Amino acid sequence: MYNILIVDDEPLICRGLASLLEVSGLNIQHVYTAHNGYEALDYLKIENIDLLITDIQMGAMSGIELMQQAKIFKPWVQVIVISAHETFQYAQLAIRLGARDYLIKPLNSDQLLHSVRNVLLNMDRPVQDHSELISDLREHFHMEQPQPTRANILNQLVQQGRIETTAEALLLEQQNGIELKGPYYAMIKIRMDLDASNKSAIRDEKDVQLLQYAMLNIVNELLDKEWKHYSFYSSDRDISIIIQWEEAEYGDSSVDKMNQLEMVGRSLHFNIVKFLGLQSVVGISQILKGREFIPELNNQVDKAIVWNREHTDHHVFYFGDFKWELITEDPSEEDIATQNNLIVEQAQQFINANYAQKGLTLNEIAQKNHVSPNYLSYLFKKNTGINLWEYVIKLRMEESKRLILKSDLRRYEISEKVGYESPEHFSKIFKKYFGISPSEMKK
Template sequence: MYNILVVDDEPLICKGLAGLLTSSGLGIGQIMTAYNGHEALDYVRMEDVDLIVTDIQMGEMNGIELMHQAKMIKPWVQAIIISAHETFQYAQMAIRLGAKDYLIKPLNGEQFLDSVRNTLLKMDKPVPRMDEWLSGDREHFQMEELHPENVERLKRLLADSSELAEPYEGDDSGDMRPLGVAGPYFSVLKLKLALPGGEAPSAYRERDVRLLQYAALNIVKELLHREWNALSFYTDELEIAIIIQWSEAEYAESGVNKINQLEMIGRTLHHHIHKYLGMGCIVGISQILKGPRFLRELGDQADKAILWSGEHRDYHVFYYGDFTWHNYAEDPSREELNTQTNRIVDGAKVYIEQNYRQKGLTIHEVAKKNHVSPNYLSYLFKKNTGHNLWEYVIQLRMEESKSLILNTDLRRYEIAERVGYESPEHFSKIFKKYFGVSPSELKK
């Protein structure tokens, strides 16, 4: 049974879509409705949501940003976008972020249910188990691999940018377009794989290791290569490198932070490789630089990001820019790491305490103020305080609202407004979930 969240700033549309889903006969458990992106994110954080059906134009947070932030929280969440505008740029961005469909209003009921049905069926799609790979059953996946000579050239390119050929017009760093390297903007991700059970490669037959490598690279290609301009290949026995590139026009697209997109990709890759192959996976993500001459530097950044996994063994996706490398002449000590971590967490707490009443406050905003990525901040906050960052926001909001209910004559909508909620109904839901009683019951 799947749980579906319907999001639209028009309550009648939410009600209509929820009614269609209720009477559809599909295997649906809970149907939730939200009237703006911030309310929807609360559901994603606090409930088991499998599929989001969202309008694209909703005031402060549009459907694209909602889908992106939801996937940052739970990479496995699927999305269907609904729009009153047949805008190519929106559709392209939605598909690139993994939307399963892009539907135009006014909706046809049958078309809508077909889209939901197809999305749920794909979520149920059987994936080969590890033992099927080891028995040589590859019929589920067939991927197009790069030519071995091109792979070798790409590996040399990450190791030594003097591999670059003659320059081409508009770029003095060399023409690598025959290899699929065009850019001009690049980032490098590296996946360090670990065999199931943490076994050394020597514990497996060489053929079995190759099959697991093949399976992991296939998952990478299945997830990335339809929506992203990406080159992926093995760099050594248990490592995959991914070069992601953007044209000038793609890089100029507004609306979604590119580093957040890369982190979403990293978390999605880790989730699928671990889920379907039982393999450990650490992802290192570089910054974004312009020009293929920086590919070696970007590869080094991805390697360096992975090194931090030794300090954070329960974390799996590392972005180079999260660490203040320039502050240290050499690798920092454990004490220096703890000092840096405490500073980040303390800064986040101060910012939240000053701004939790703000409507539309997001983890992304808190992270930006502390110069780290949202996922890394969430991880550090949970590790240091024992509860996640959004739970801390809700705790502050709920304690203040309780005080206002008990000590003032403010009405429910006024209290909701004061503690950062646009919808009094959503405020009441959160309040009852937190305290076990509704605001009116507490007042009595």
């Protein structure tokens, strides 16, 4: 049974879509509705949402921004976008962020149900037994590395101290389908971890190659439509990805590129686990301008991956999350703990001072601490034992309880003071947290 969240700033559309899905006969447990992105985020943080259906234009927070936030909290959440405008830029961003469909208003009931049905059916696909998986891979995939000459050129490119830009070198790249025009570049590296996957018994090199080939197929399936990239084997356990943006592409986006890369990293990790039952570690570089910095990007992803040794229960690492200037070549456990504790303490201080701010997001909290939302969420839960947004809600609820019991403020005034967009949404969260409504507590 699946939970679906519908988000639209037009209440009639929300109710209509909810009613349609509730009588559709699909395997749906509950349909939630929200009228803006901030309400939707609370549902995503406190309910087990499987599918998000969101409008694209909703005032303070767009559907694109909501998708971005949702994927930070739960990269497995599936998304269908609805819009009154057939705008290419919006559609492109939505697909890049992992939307499964982009539907244009006015919605056709059959079209919506068909889209939802397809998403739910794909979510039902189980991870195969390892022996069955290897058998299928042997049957359907060739053993040879795809485009080995191109992979060799790219490996030389990322490993050498300086980038060859001679006419001969550029011609060789062009002949092998490589066009690195940038000028902005980033890298992602995925390292399969057989031990963490309980597949340490796999020692047949051919089976390892099959798994690597399957990983490469997942990479290309996820990235080929919207990302200008080159993916290639960089060792017998690694797949490297070079991503590039032209000047106009890099500046023409409402979504931060680093957040996009982090979501790509988390999606890659999630899908490799989902479809291969294979654990991996993902390293993400910064974005640098200039082809000559590609070897440095490779160095960054390698350094980022090393942090899995310290955080074995975390799998996606961004180079920029770590204060390298404060870390020696071989940091002690105490050095690492000190840095991590400082990040969490600063986050708590910021939340304590700003929890009542309307529209407060994980992105904003992370930016104030100069770390990625993904890493902050992980560290906060690890150090405090509580989810970061649960901590925000706890502060809001305790303050609202105090105001209900100690003041004569009305419900809408209290809702305003603790950071909620509407009294109705505040009441829903309050009742879920305390088990009674604000008016019942007042009595």
